[in-house]
Amino acid sequence: MGGQTGMARGCGHPAALHTGEAPILASATVGARFWLLIEHSGPWAAYLDECRLPDDTHALIERATALGIRPQLIRRPGRRAAAGGPLHVFVASSAGSRPWIAEGTFERSNDLDLGSLVHGVVPESCILVDEPVFLVCTHAKRNACCARLGLPLARFLDENLPGNVWETTHVGGDRYAANLVCLPHGLYYGSMSQAAAIAAANAYRNGEVVLDRYRGRAGIPEPLQAAEHFVRAHTGELSVSGVAVESSRSESEGDATVCIVHRTKPGGLSRFRVVVEPAVFAAPCGTACTEQISTYRLTELSELSPALA
Template identity: 80%
Template sequence: MANGCEHFPALHTGAAPVLASATVGAKFWLLIEHSGPWAAYLDECKLPDKVHALIDRATSLGIRPQLIRRSGRRAAETTTTHIFVASSAGPEPWLAEGRFEDLNDLDLGSLVHGVVPESCILVNEPMFLVCTHGKRNACCARLGLPLARFLDENLPGGVWETSHVGGDRYAANLVCLPHGLYYGSMSQAAAIAAANAYRHGEVVLDRFRGRAGIPEPLQAAEHFVRSHTGEFSVGGVAVESSRSESGTTVCVVRCTSPRGSSRFRVVVEPAVFTPPCGMTCADEISTYRLAELRQLTPAVA
């Protein structure tokens, strides 16, 4: 088992920066209900051959596979496989659900084109994933399990435990689907605030890691514009263009609010957070700093 949380005395409290650390490669999701146990890696899990084949097929298409389970209870025995698929890409992310006897009936090709597979039904409520993958990292179980139970009590039906989502050092990790919003170092209070905000179409910047599927410098640029403007609607801030320039990333970021739409030039550069005394376990953490933020166009209704 990976290092326990005793080796990470302050990383999980919000003292370390978490911004711009959401998983870059997760635009499309395959979520398979499996009560466990979960091995450290999905290809080592004791799963039916047909499920391993589905995971391999998804991975080859660039779809992120996750195992999920209800907090504190096992799934009932059934001949079908319970699956969710989600697209976090584009302006209108979606989440859909299906149950399959033959997993070949699941059209993953439609998913990577942003189309709901015919065998699935759209889900209108958000889905909250809490990483509890203890065989991957002990902190994910020690911190994630009580958080998952707490959220499940307060948001019944909407919360699932999940396998590794990326960023063990940020446990407890919370992912909000379908938009793929990542939060890290979550306390119970921070998690319920983030979940309730997402249910109302908003982002909370406290402990917000970023949106999955977007390069990390662009996540940082969006974060700094949100902080500058106070625009917290999920779709209210988005990078329109970006380029690398002398070790920095230069972005044009659109911000849309009730006051109108405006654009900002944002320059971010890599930075390193060196843990202070008391965070003796931690390596230096790569992050980003704001080098420039300038409004290009006034808000136009």
């Protein structure tokens, strides 16, 4: 698809959105700080409440949603497990500096203590998982491009990282298909080719991010995602925990957001004052139509002196 213009076939989004030509920074899902992944082979309807699931599973999804936990259905790439049997789940906390993911199997959904999860505690009967979990959105009923681009990507990653990769339902931002989410940190990547995806996955396994096609970290407001991105681009800091926003405020006039961002480095911290503003990218169609993509632009980035920091 590289170099094409016009709409990406089957999804109604300009092809530029699927090739990395359009800006995708600061577009990770803001509301996802806690995760509930439920294995279900499908089929998947457009929305979770429309899926044919056991009543017990629907009740678990409703309970998670009420607590602010993001529910996702997952399945192994290219394989469909037999229906029935115990409930197999992953639960994850992307919040804070020490994210984690754990796995559990339950006969009844009520046995899963989601209250512990939202307090950052591993629920009873769940076991911490040492390896990262990679989610690829393949939710065809939500958007055709997620399946057309996501399915081959999920199979490719599964061949290279067996046991760590799952197909999943809508993760947000289907315009950026193929989408990849790295848990437990909740790192989002979009417009992924096979080469870009394996590079991002291997970097994450080594505790780093790849800025190319990096959408941001889930659970963080979009302007703060943008501020972190610009500091990484400026400093070359790629470690997952190496950059974080300490504080932020909105300007009294205009839409700018002012952030203090720290970078962890050998010997201590450096701090930066970062100002970002909303911007719009108009993706070319090659026809009369145009899709406008919300993004952010950098208006100021300055390192604070040690006295101010």
